[in-house]
């Protein structure tokens with residue numbers, strides 16, 4: 554299991570707010586700051602998913618995931634451009650869409666989207682660290698993202714909308730009509746959605762790998778501690794079987810005299 558320290562969580566939050574200040578300007582920046590101030594307490598702590606084997610189901614996971622997607626999207630855009638891919642959008646548009654593709658995971662205006670799973674069985678057997686908050690009206694994460702941005706009067710360009718709407722690619726059934734087109738005129742005219750989907754997928758898989766590595770480390774720790782216990786048990790039993798009075802005296806001194 555991986556976790557973030559308080560220092561890492563706060564530093565990620567500062568990084569995210571810094572990107573907002575550096576990327577946007579004017580009225581849009583003001584409105585974004587109003588929304589981020591409003592959600593600060595919940596957004597800083599929100600996880601990126603509910604199940605530990607998905608990605609970043611931990612305190613601070615949401616912001617860490619968003620930072621990954623923003624960073625990877627910018628790097629992938631350069632790779633596409635270098636290799637002749639058409640880039641018909643600005644960095645601001647790319648970052649805006651990357652930053653808000655999972656905004657719905659923060660919840661509605663008053664309640665968290667994910668709440669801690671209280672059932673021990675579900676935590677142990679299904680790896681559910683968080684569960685969906687049943688008090689919320691059902692909405693897809695993307696629909697809620699668009700609703701929240703609208704609520705705070707944050708405008709977006711058509712390409713920003715398409716980018717954040719399609720970041721989940723074909724993992725979201727509702728995206729099929731955009732991505733499986735039988736008419737050439739309906740093919741996506743911009744690569745922004747493909748780049749964002751790649752960035753999100755890359756982030757998700759790298760976050761999964763991190764979780765696996767954390768599990769391996771935990772396994773090694775458990776193995777070492779089991780070996781230590783086995784060794785201690787063997788040594789103790791040797792002491793007890795021993796005819797050596799010195800050994801017995803030493804055992805009594807360490808563990809108290811047997812009654």
Ligand SMILES: [Fe+2]
Pocket residue numbers: 618622654655753
């Ligand atoms: Fe995501």
